[in-house]
Amino acid sequence: MKYIGKRIPKIDGVGLVKGVPAYTSDLAINNNALIVKILRSPHASARIIHIDTTDAMAVPGVECVLTYKDVPETAFTLAGQSFPEPSPYDRRILDPVLRYVGDEVAIVAASNERVALRALAKIKVEYEVFTPVLDVESALDNELKVHATQPHTNFDVGCDASRNVAAAHSLEFGDVEAELSRCEVVIEQTYRTQAQAHAMMETYRASTSIDVHGRLQVMTSTQIPYHVRRHLSVILGLPKSKIKILKPRVGGSFGGKQTASVEIFPAIVTMKTGKAAHLVYTRQETFCCTTSRHAMVLTVRLGADKQGNIKVVDIHTLSDTGAYGEHAPTVFWVVGQKTLPLYSAICRYHGHAVYTNKAPGGALRGYGATQGTFALESAVNELAEKLGMDPAELRLKNLIKENDAHEALCGSLPGRPAVLASSSLDRCIKKGMELINWKNSFPAKDIGANKRRGYGMAVTMQGSGIAQIDTGSVTIKLNEDGFFTVSHAASDMGQGSDTMICQIAAEVLEVEMDQIIVASFDLDTLPYDPGAYASSGTYVAGKAAVIAAEQMVAQMRGAAARILDVSAEAVAYDSGLLSASADKKMSISELATTLCSFAGMDQLISKGTYGGETSPPPFIAGFAEVEVDLETGESKVIDYVAVVDCGTVINENLARIQVEGGIVMGIGLGLFEEVRYSGKGRLTTNSFMEYKIPSRLDIGEIRVAFEESHEPTGPYGAKSIGEVVCNTPAPAITEAIYNATGMRCRNLPVTAEKILMGIE
Amino acid sequence: MQLETTINGNKIVLDFAGGEFLAETLRRYGYLSVKEGCDTGSCGLCTVWLDGAPVLSCTTLTARMEDHEITTIEALNVEAEEFAQFLVAEGAEQCGFCAPGFTMTVLAMRRELKHPTVESINHYLAGNLCRCSGYKGQMRAIVKYMGVE
Amino acid sequence: MLEIENIIFPANLGEALATVRGIPGSVVLGGCGYLRLGSRKIRTAIDLARLGLDKIVETADTVEIGAMVTLRDVETDALTVGLAGGVLAKSVENIVGVQLRKCVTLGGSVAGRYPFSDPITALMAVDAELLFHGRGVISLQDYLEGKWGRDILVKIIVPKRQWIAAFTSVRKSVTDYAVLNCAVSKSGQDYRVVVGSRPSRALRVTTAENFLRENGLTKKSAVRAGELAAESLQFGDNPRGSGEYRKKICPVLVKRALLEVLDAA
Structure with missing residues (x-):
């Protein structure tokens, strides 16, 4: 490569x-x-x-x-x-x-x-x-209505404005209540996640x-x-x-x-x-006046036997979508989609996304998986404690494995559960345990006067594109002296999808990257792409780029065959050179020049279109080492280890930065970021003075390792990475703080005040 | 209002409104590297040099600029290019919106810190927010750029 | 959006004072850190930037910090770094970033009587006084109590003594405003214990100061002084923390600052 x-x-x-x-x-x-x-x-x-x-x-x-x-x-x-x-x-x-x-x-x-x-x-x-409806927990069936009339929906999402419901959903595999009643150990807890600003x-x-x-x-x-x-x-x-x-x-x-x-x-x-x-x-x-991460109230019930076999998972969610339902149904669904497949065949996801008179909820990196992961992984940590088991071992014993099928995996059809085609999550956990020295550190140790360090972990999955819906295209044009224009609308917003697509095209076309122009500016000239969301860039657009580039190579071989007067099969392509024999060969540049001229008369344009049958999940095992000042409640993430399965790593630099940036965003969510409202519903965290995002002084060590799996449907075996990265910090950090202090915070963010007031 | 000042070595007469801050003026005069991210002096995106020291152009009144020297990254092409190569080698520029102001702070820091350490670098750069990178890649770039042991 | 109709650059302090007293609604410009927040219309702004108030100088028994000295200069100037163990420098070092600190001024922080201010708390612990043009010298403490106003702050004066001082604070994130801040000092057998951002303004805790004077500074007395501070002061709620939490961390901050002083002594 x-x-x-x-x-x-x-x-x-x-x-x-x-x-x-x-x-x-x-x-x-x-x-x-x-x-x-x-x-x-x-x-x-x-x-x-x-x-x-x-x-x-x-x-x-x-x-x-x-x-x-x-x-x-x-x-x-x-x-x-x-x-x-x-x-x-x-x-x-x-x-x-x-x-x-x-x-x-x-x-x-x-x-x-x-x-x-x-x-x-x-x-x-x-x-x-x-009088406004401000409290999410009393919005449902409140006599005050946010929307007086029922909005149009394209299909049934459970929207019922008369109940302040923007979306409702219930999905059950097996008989959850019956299974719970049979379980020897049951955890039932309610977790609250706050609104977060992008x-x-x-x-x-x-x-x-x-x-x-x-x-x-x-x-x-x-x-x-x-x-x-x-x-x-x-x-x-x-x-x-x-x-x-x-x-x-x-x-x-x-x-x-x-x-x-x-x-x-x-x-x-x-x-x-x-x-x-x-x-x-x-x-x-x-x-x-834009959107923020949906604040949620999530109640998790987990059932297991005494040996630590998780038998059943039940998650009920109340999501605050604010005044408008942008992404309300889908963020709500994703909470379940990215949590139910992890631990148990018998599982349920249900609840409501409700309207309130606050700024709208919306899409934010993680898209519900972040909230779901906090609740589920916190509950799994609590279950481990109740069972007297190491939480890492509990996960290794129960987590879905490569080639397992699960009805809640995206791409499943009734009676035909989708198969998890790639996962190295078990290796991620083991590697993370090694890196953070888990066996010797968990659960906590004293560090000098009034300070303790706790250790906690969590795992997560996301998706790669939206299965059987989002479909993206890439076109490639051979320009007149042999360089290429690769066009796409996958919307680079800094993460580097233009670069990733260029890398993939260069790999297939066997040319230098500077021989490729990436066009992604003017929609008039770009093939269709739904956009940069649902972690689709590398998996969907990247795969479309592979297809388009392979087709371009085939087209070039065909065109060269015509000019060289041989069969297409006879033309070999190698690093910019098309050759049939020692004397019948031409460079891409020669081919391109000929094709644009009267003599060649054949503008080559290739295309690739791809949409996934499934949405292959990337995974992360995250481990936090958090130091807590027992006298003030202040905490700092001293070390965070994230071991990542994003399939093949296409660009190690960009992947690493995605992970580090996502973890810092997750640490902010865990420790202090919080959208707050006044009693009258005015959003008060309306500046970077009042809404603090992490500065570089708030962050300790972050260590990222990749445990590659190979996703057979992905480009070169790749899956996504953009969203999965911000899900593990909050549950890992709150668990570490619990282990350091005995104070379990189920209500994000876990501020110094909550810790200090909760100790004892 | 009107005054004479020096921007990137060139004397210039600026026209501006009384309550105008330097960031707005500079963008109006075509210094588009100067970005604004916060309106409250919190993010560091608008960092330029005033008489050689990094300041927030969003918090500096244009009316005070008579006979000062203002420097934007447009005037530091060679140095900025050099640091940019280190930053992009780590992938740490990401969306890039904070990068010119960040780079102005880094270049000032290079002049000011005699014996840079990871700690003193972090402290110097604390006022430059970045939501994409998580800061670690920026530090890897700076450590190499400044030759920190 | 800020609108300023007219900006005056007085040639001397007398002219500045005459302007501020003579034109109702006129505003003295400091570092302008808060000027752009919200929407404000100023008819006449008075800029002191050309009066040479940006110097830090030493006299036989004081260090004098001009009102237009920036927080960054307070942080880096040898005179302020060397004063009272650098307590002033330490009190400003986490205020946002170097670029903001190079804009905003110590005079602006002091004149605004901001209750969340870190440097005010530190200045209180070293008996800072303020020189107002045409009016004379007033203690920072008196000024914070609301005495005097609409005058031109010229400089902040810190008496030179054998100060050993320390500054501590708790913040939700490192560059945030303090949930609570504290500065203490010792000069001979004389102590200052100051707690600010309660969230109301910084106050000296005389009960704790007297206790220390009577009992000396030890690990044990540091703890007791902290308790006295928490008992003597009122604490309130704001979005950064509750009064209850502040009361709980107050003794810790006071104790830790005193132990730092004890270590340095």
Whole structure:
């Protein structure tokens, strides 16, 4: 292998570090766009009785002020999902009913930001204020309703607005209650996970204009360019052919930009005015008026025999989707999908995702698996303690193994459970135990005065793409002097999918990577891809790249055969050289030049399309060493060991950084990150001063090791890595803290205060 | 308002609004390497040098810039390229949005820290947030770049 | 969004003072760290940046820190690093990052009377005084109690004594505001015990100070002084912590700071 498995630098890296203009706001700056600002609801639940924009319109420089009276009434979801989206169509561009503090009241477009803000302050609104539904645990069947009418859903997801239910679900394999009643040891505990912010460094932004063909041009920082186009088409009543989407470099996303939170606002301004418009969310808007990780209440019941054979797993979840149901059903399902296959054939997943008058939940790295893993793995740790077993050994005894089948694995059909085709999770656990010196360290040791170090572990699985739904394509064009253009819409947002696809194409095409141009900017020129989510980049788009590149090699052999006047089978291809015999051979460059000319007359373009029958899970075994100050409750993750099965590692550098970045995000979730609300429903953690993400001083050692498995359906045996990485820290850390202090925290984050108040 | 200052070695007359901060001014004048991430002086993305020292351009009033020297990464092409090679060799630039401000801090640190250690480097860079990398790859790059034992 | 209609760069302190007293609603610019938060309209801003207040100087019996000295300079200047075991430097070192500390000023932190301030707590422990132009010197403690206002802070004056001092704090994450902070000092048989971010403003704990003066500093008296501090002070709730938690960690922070002083003595 020349490129696969190597530490290849990202193809756009140096330019980005040097600050070369590459992001939406860099490229949009020269079109004198109107600046768009949004007036937002100060109330968590209210109705606009009267809205007067006269004074705002009179501010010099104001181009338009739009209220609910001026925009289409079409209902939709902003979730980036393949049609038919499971998410309820419960929002409008502007709505007289306001469902959370920050909900959009009016849109102002003006010649510059200062003018727009002056105009915003002059809009007069009279509200009828209602009592909001703020508490997730009393939202179900509350007499107060977040949505007065039932939203449209494309199929039954259990949405029932009259009960404040955005989605409901129940999935059972075997008879869970009967099995639980037979079990010698049962654990039943309730765990709470908090809302978490994506906190990507580039806030949400989009820039719109009408191009020379009269098409709406939208440049946006997104993970989902094709879904953005579909949403805008539906919302604005424009054919998709009349919308051009540009996706520049994206300054981080983590699932946030899998919801089209901002594009509609400049787009409606451009449609109304015919003028270019630009919207950049402030950090406050990014925190308060987009999405965050669904907060959940999860009750886990585990049953086992005294020998530690886990017989049954039951997980009940209550998910807080906030005011709108973007990703509400799917995040809710994934909690179960990525936990039920792990331990037991008899299992159940059930519960509700409920509406509240808070900022919407949404997609965030892990997508429910993070919450599910915290609950299930915490419960498994508690079971190990109750059984008097080493939690690592308990897992090794029970976890699903390579070639096992499980009905809850994605891709299963009724009566035909999917088979786990690759897993090295057992090796990951053993390797992790070795690295953290588990046998000698677990459960805890004293470290000098008033300090103790505890050890804890957790395992997790995710998926690789959405089985039997998401399907992505790659095309490859042979250019006139022998270099290639590889086109795809898998939406690099920093993780390096452009580079990964380039590596794979170069490996198959047997050329240097600099002979390949990766095009991923202009949707007009790109084949379909649902976007960068569900950990699909390497597995789905990477596999499509393999197929396209192999087809290109076949096409080149065929074309060379025609020119050399031999059969295609007679042409061998090796590192840029096509040869049939010692005197009948040509380089790619010679072939390409001929094919573009009158003599050759054959532009070669190949394609690859792939979607998985299954969603092969990557796995991680995570081990935490946490030091707790017994006098103040402060804790620090001294060492975190993550051993990863992502199948074949395509690019060791990028894979390692995914793991390290995900673990730090998981440590933040475990220890201090928390979206908080005031008693009236205002999101109070609205800046990096109030919502702290880990700085480099908050992080101890992080050690990453790979235990490769070989996924037969993946490109070169690869699976995904982007999401699975942030799931293990929270349960491993809380277990380590328990082992150090005897204080078991089932309510994230586990702050110093909770620890100190809980000790004794 | 108007004043004269020096940006990247060139004298320039800036037009600006009274309450404007330097980050906004610099972007308006085409120094697009300067990114903004937070509005509260918390993230370090907008780091530029003021008279050779790293400052937050989002917290520096443009009105105060008369007769100062402002440096952005556009003026440090060779040095930035050198460090960039170390950073991308670790894959640690990721989305890249924090990278120019981070690099400005690293280049200032290289001038300032006489005997860098992992600890003093971490402390110097604490004000540069990154949500992608988890910081470890950045440190691997810096250790090699600065030749830390 | 910040709007400033007019910015004045006074040529001297007298002019600055006349402006601040003469123009209602005028605002003195410090390091501008908080200026951009929220939406604010300022008719007249007074910038002291050109008055040479950015110096740290030593006199026979004081170290004087100009109001426009940045926190980064407090952290790195030999005079402040050498003062009272570097307690001032230590108190600012976790405030966000070097870039912010190079912007924001010690004068701004002090003049704003921010109750969560780390350097105020440290300054209280070394008997800092403030020089206001046209008004004279006031102790930091008196100023924090709300005396004086709408004046021009010129410098912060720290008397030179045989200070041995220490600063401790608890934070939810390293660069966050303190849940609680503490500074203590010893000069001869004289002690200062200061606790801030309670979450209200920093206070000296005279019961603990007197106890230490009477009993001397030992491992045992350090513990008792901490308990006295927790008993004497009021603690409240804010998003960073409850009053109950603060009360529980107060003795620990005081004790640890005192033990640090004991070690250094």
